Amino acid sequence: MADVFTFGLNHHSAPVSVRERVSMAGDLVRPALDALRSTFGSSLKEATILSTCNRTELYLAARPEIVDHIPTWMADFNSLDASLIRPHLYLYNQEQAVRHAFRVASGLDSMVLGEAQILGQMKTAVRTADEAGALGTMLNQLFQKTFSVAKEVRTQTAIGAQSVSMAAAAVRLAERVFGDISDTKVLFVGAGEMIELCATHFAAQNPKSIMVANRTLERGEALASRFDGQTMRLADLPDHLHEYDIVVSCTASTLPILGLGMIQKAIRQRRFNPMVMVDLAVPRDIEPEVATLSEVYLYTVDDLGRVVQMGNDARQAAVVQAEAIIDSRVQNFMHWLQNRSVVPVIQGLNHGAHVVAKLELEKARKLLAKGISPEQALERLAKSLTQKYMHAPMQALNRSQAEEKAQLLDVLPKLFPYQEKDDTTPAQSSISQAEH
Template sequence: MSVLALGLNHTTAPLDLRGRFAFSLEQIPQALHGLRGRLQRAGAPEAALLSTCNRTELYVADQPGDGRALLQPAIEWLAAHGGVAPGQLMDHTYVLEDRGAARHAFRVASGLDSMVLGEPQILGQMKQAVREADAAGTLGSTLHQLFQRSFSVAKEVRSSTEIGSHSISMAAASVRLAAQLFEDLADINVLFVGAGEMIELVATHFAARTPKTMAVANRTLERGEKLASRFGAQAIRLADLPQRLQEFDAVVSCTASSLPIIGLGAVERALKARKHRPMFMVDLAVPRDIEPEVARLSDVYLYTVDDLSQLVQSAGEKRQAAVQQAEAIIESGVQSFAHWLDQRATVPLIQALRAQADDWRAVEIARARKLLAKGEDVDAVLDALSRGLTQKMLHGALAELHASDASQREQVAQTVSRLFLRTTPRDPGRDER
């Protein structure tokens, strides 16, 4: 089998371009079917799609051959989704094959390729991507092995190294930035827009600082109420957000919306009503939830995921020893997966050999039964059956020996010797009998 990984992330593409290639969970099943339909024309039966705030990656697996044959249709499909030319997309993507693809997947799962070094969220997001591919029927045995080994490697990295012990998450970074702006976080009102895992993490970090009030705005009020109840917060309708925005000193947003939900005009009106008291805003969504023009307002402090990444890099410098340990674990996992992948390449041959042997056996058994039905001696029939099978098994090897020229004969002879003249372990019991 051949495995190919194609993607773009926070190191290869700017935020706005990444936003063009983001997939919500609801979009992934249909996207996978469309992707596989495109790739099947190139012969690829397996596909998985990972889409997070910081990356969009395709993993595909094909029958033995040139995995690069998958690249062009995959690029064209992804470029069409983002509404850009394939050439423009290629300027911001990375393409990895077989060992490289495995190494990348293992590093992603272990948090080594994250914007926040060692962050654990990506592992859950990868597991969700696998579930989506499995439900869509695009997860075959090769990608299943790749991802299960990714999870195993990530678990070993977590348990054997300190890669995540000093990790500063995006959520913690948001609180740190807010604390730099406001004298006391206990005196501010905080609004969370969205009700997903990231907002839950941010709300947990803010709740530890006991702000004056907290509120959750979500498109589905019931889900917003469920999250709000965990933190003693108020739930409000997303549709009411423009009228309520002025009430909040800090706004953290992370939804799956394909378009901004907090516009420049709404923020300008909120600032006017607040008499230009500053607002702290964090946009953790990709694509953006908050229009980028909001950052130009003098009384707004707006941070994106890319801004926050710079805040957490210093913590990464303290974990270089742990990174080296993690890389060693990952490399061991890559070697193991590559060995498995090489073995998979021989599966069709093994299946063909077994089928051929079964055909020979069936022919000889049918012949033996006819002879027995005619009253032939049992020992003679068994002898004929064994000779028939032996001749069939040796025919190909003997034909190759006879057909090979002088330059090939020694190599063919060595191969035949290894295949047919291996000594078998002696059975001590036979000597005793």
């Protein structure tokens, strides 16, 4: 029987410089799932990979013996030395893994307490695992319950109320430098969901202009049109970067697209006027060395997370309520999980009983064919069935000693209930003989 495990790292356990090394873009998740299953074979029953800017987690239904090998696999898949990531990894098993999944989906483990985006990201991860054939009964049931719990938490608590989003934090940090955003020009690099959220917040401050730079102009134009903005290709960035006071970047690039040299050139063209750069991508879009430039105020997702954290204290009452809901639902799921482990045993007992019944019934038919009376055949059938069914418990009782015998004496009457001595059944008689 497989156990449920959660294995990974997040913004609590690892800085962005480590998270970006193991982050998996959407098109990498399927190959990673295939590699996992190929590496561990039948020891890995089910798998789902959740990878966002704040976390990379493996949800597994697997045999315990593979757990020690997961860090090595994770490092090898990302072409890393395992010593780089091992100190930042966490492992949750069974009840802890279930609770973690519930907390993640409910926004309790997010950098932005109560944020709803993670729920959609988790649903995408589950859908990808299902399409890859890596999802089975155990994880499917876990995630369906996870989504139900997240909905319950958001419905019954104020966990998401007055949430300070990453996008709002980006605006606040820019305001610290420029004061009034309406005097600035803003450039968004990328056109994904996070950029869309940021564009909405910045547009509300009425900046002088908004520009969207994206690999495909069509998608960039679709976003820019919502905010009366313009678009340009990523290839044109080096020639126009100096025109913008605020740059917010979040692409799926595996390498930085805004390098130190490019930004140094832009600063000179700006006559050393300040520039705010917000890098929301993991892996990062902007080379970390840019932070050494005195004219550039560079903020990463971890920097924004610290701003967000300051607003989390007001929602702690909702957290207490949410944790209570989660505790209850974890116990419900663990009860289902424990009951599920009984199913193979019940199936085995049923199969064994049917085999014995079939064999004894065949013997009875042969006796009838030889001319024995139906009454005698039934008596022999009943006696033979009783002996067969009682053989194993009698043998176990006879061979047991001390504590084990006491346990069997307590359990067997419950499994084979018998009446008082004046109405002795074959089962009771057999157990009595075994005891002596």
